[in-house]
Amino acid sequence: MAKKRIVLTFPPSLVSQPITYHLVKDYDLKFNIMRGVVTPDEEGRLVIELSGSKSSLEDGVHYLKGQGINIESLAHDIKWHENKCTHCTACIPACPTEAMSVNRETMEVSFDKEKCIACELCISICPFKALVISF
Numbered sequence: 714m715a716k717k718r719i720v721l722t723f724p725p726s727l728v729s730q731p732i733t734y735h736l737v738k739d740y741d742l743k744f745n746i747m748r749g750v751v752t753p754d755e756e757g758r759l760v761i762e763l764s765g766s767k768s769s770l771e772d773g774v775h776y777l778k779g780q781g782i783n784i785e786s787l788a789h790d791i792k793w794h795e796n797k798c799t800h801c802t803a804c805i806p807a808c809p810t811e812a813m814s815v816n817r818e819t820m821e822v823s824f825d826k827e828k829c830i831a832c833e834l835c836i837s838i839c840p841f842k843a844l845v846i847s848f
Contacts, residue, residue: 718760720785721758721777721782723757723758724782728756741765792845793826794845795824799841800821801822802815812825
């Protein structure tokens, strides 16, 4: 089973449409909403993890693009500025997925963007603004 984390940006005209329903019913995809901001008559954003067969994922993404939905890979929206990080470890207890971790031997912080769900808890905690997550 393949997985893909993406950010969907919906134009206002599509916010009230059953887009995610079609991903499930027509393309046999499972999805997990990791973050969402959807308001009637305004642009909507969803951060989702899609899973299914590789061909179903490709077909589902093609469907979304055909509907006029902008699709970005989640990994491109997550930035850890290691040069700003002082390895203070303030972010470690805030991260629910352990995307931020510390090597106890070296006391160096590391970031695994594959584990990150873009919850943004680390952003407000980091005193050096080493983490930037934008949608």
